[in-house]
Amino acid sequence: MATTQEIEESAAGATPAAPTTASHLTPLTGGTLVLGTIALSLATFMNVLDTSIANVSIPAIAGDLGVSSSQGTWVITSFGVANAIAVPLTGFLTQRFGAVKVFLASILLFTLFSFLCGQAPSIEILILFRVLQGASAGPMIPLSQTLLLSSYRPQRAGMAIAMWSMTTLIAPIMGPLLGGWITDNISWPWIFYINVPVGLIAAAVTASIYIRRETPIRKLPIDWTGLGLLVIWVGSLQIMLDKGQELDWFSSPVILALAAAAVVGFVLFLIWEIYDDHPVVDLTLFKIPTFTIGTLLLALAYGMFFGSLVLLPLWLQEFIGYTATDAGEVLAWVGLFALILSPIIGRFLPLLDSRWVTTFSFVVFAVVFYMRSQFTTGDSYWEYSVPTVIQGIATATFFIPLLGIILGGLPQHRIAAASGLSNFARITAGSFGTSIYTTWWTDRADLHHEQLVTHIYAGSPVASPVIQGMQAQGFSYEQALGVINRLIDQQAYTLAVDDMFRLSAWLFLAMIALVWFIKPSKGAAGGDAAAAAH
Secondary structure: OOOOOOHHHHHHHHHHHHHHOOOOOOOHHHHHHHHHHHHHHHHHHHHHHHOOOOOHHHHHHHHHHOOOOOOOOHHHHHHHHHHHHHHHHHHHHHHOOHHHHHHHHHHHHHHHHHHHHHOOOHHHHHHHHHHHHHHHOOOOOHHHHHHHHHHHOHHHHHHEEEEHHHHHHHHHHHHHHHHHHHHHHOOOOOHHHHHHHHHHHHHHHHHHHHHHOOOOOOOOOOOHHHHHHHHHHHHHHHHHHHHHOEEEEEEEHEEEEHHHHHHHHHHHHHHHHHHOOOOOOOOOHHHHHHHHHHHHHHHHHHHHHHHHHHHHHHHHHHOOOHHHHHHHHHHHHHHHHHHHHHHHHHHHHOOOHHHHHHHHHHHHHHHHHHHHHHOOOOOHHHHHHHHHHHHHHHHHHOOHHHHHHHHOOOOHHHHHHHHHHHHHHHHHHHHHHHHHHHHHHHHHHHHHHHHHOOOOOOOOHHHHHHHHHHHHOOOOOHHHHHHHHHHHHEEEEEHHHHHHHHHHHHHHHHHHHHOOOHHHHHOOOHHHHHHHOO
16 A cells, blocks of 8 residues: 555545446456556556656756746645645546546646646746646546546455555655756756656557546536635635745735735635535534544644655755755655555554554654754765655655544545545645745744854954955955855755754654544554545
């Protein structure tokens, strides 16, 4: 079983779509089954790859398009927000148009917008196409699993899911490596162009095999008002977080307007969804304490997890001098233990109390972030990489147990809505976490910079010998000050990144207390997680 972020997506989307699968369809066999599995896995791999491939390319993208790295992170957050908003539509679209048609449309639109992302001449155009790319990607992962399950005999469903899950586990590991290599050796647009041949092949093979295996279609109402309010408050809040520092937060009328839109939109969204007969999000699930606490834990933990995956390569490239490839290698080490432990966790989780597994995961995350809070500018490659290796243990014991806690004890007819809502919260938290991490990092760096420059003044016993030594080597006074300022920036941003990792370590430890407010029966959570995934 995979334990990456995509395991929730599979549960979230596959469950609502599954009831529409035609029960009379016979399983595929032989070469057709192999080709179908490869095509569905390729589409999934392409989609999941795009969640991490841009992480190490942000400095190159920002530099090429003439914006700051903090503005460049919009390339990541815009995709995540659009993807999260699109997830609740999967069930409606599937029942209205059929799983195969929606899946093919999702692949082709994703491929088109990937090409247009590579063609983008400005950051604004790139963000627009990333939003459209993320929105079109919403149904792809859920429906790939739905179609995969319809291809296999029921007794082989476990093997099918295991194969699918390994694809979704490998893709996030390959993302930073591939993205770094492409950025360093070709150019950043090719991190998007590589989706084009993969998408076209996956669409062609899928159409040839599954077009005659369409699911039943029936018309259902959709909560367009609720969806519109969802877009307004989530979009306004995300833009506010991304632009806040640049516009000096609440001294800016733009930030005030975005904050007002987010608050008003959120309140209206809550009221509408509570009373609408066909809500896009079933908020009554929050009346269930286990679901509420589990979703909160998942959102907070994933927000910190994903925020750190963006922050670490930014710091390594901008202030340590790593290439995109080197930064990708540091991140990729998370896959070592994740690949080894994932099948073991998937097999034995139904026998364990998910609270203990989640607690263990949070403790390991806290240790990892504490180790990172000790980073200095002079550390070696392995000193930067060892915490990432250990993080693979936390990753393998994180996603499935928390999903089990969220779904544990829910009746079967509510699992679809619960999976979709928790998945929406997780993806949104990842985007918010990215914005919050990069914003606070810059704020802390400014504070440390102010503190460090107090030691630099005319006649300073610390700075004067250094400046005189540099002038003796041929530097002008202004050049010497420029070099010193660069060194101060490097130290300030390093102290700031240590602050962010230290805060994350304490927050992971604090969240352990929330885990034990949940009282699942032994094995139930794990069983429910397995049932939801399968």
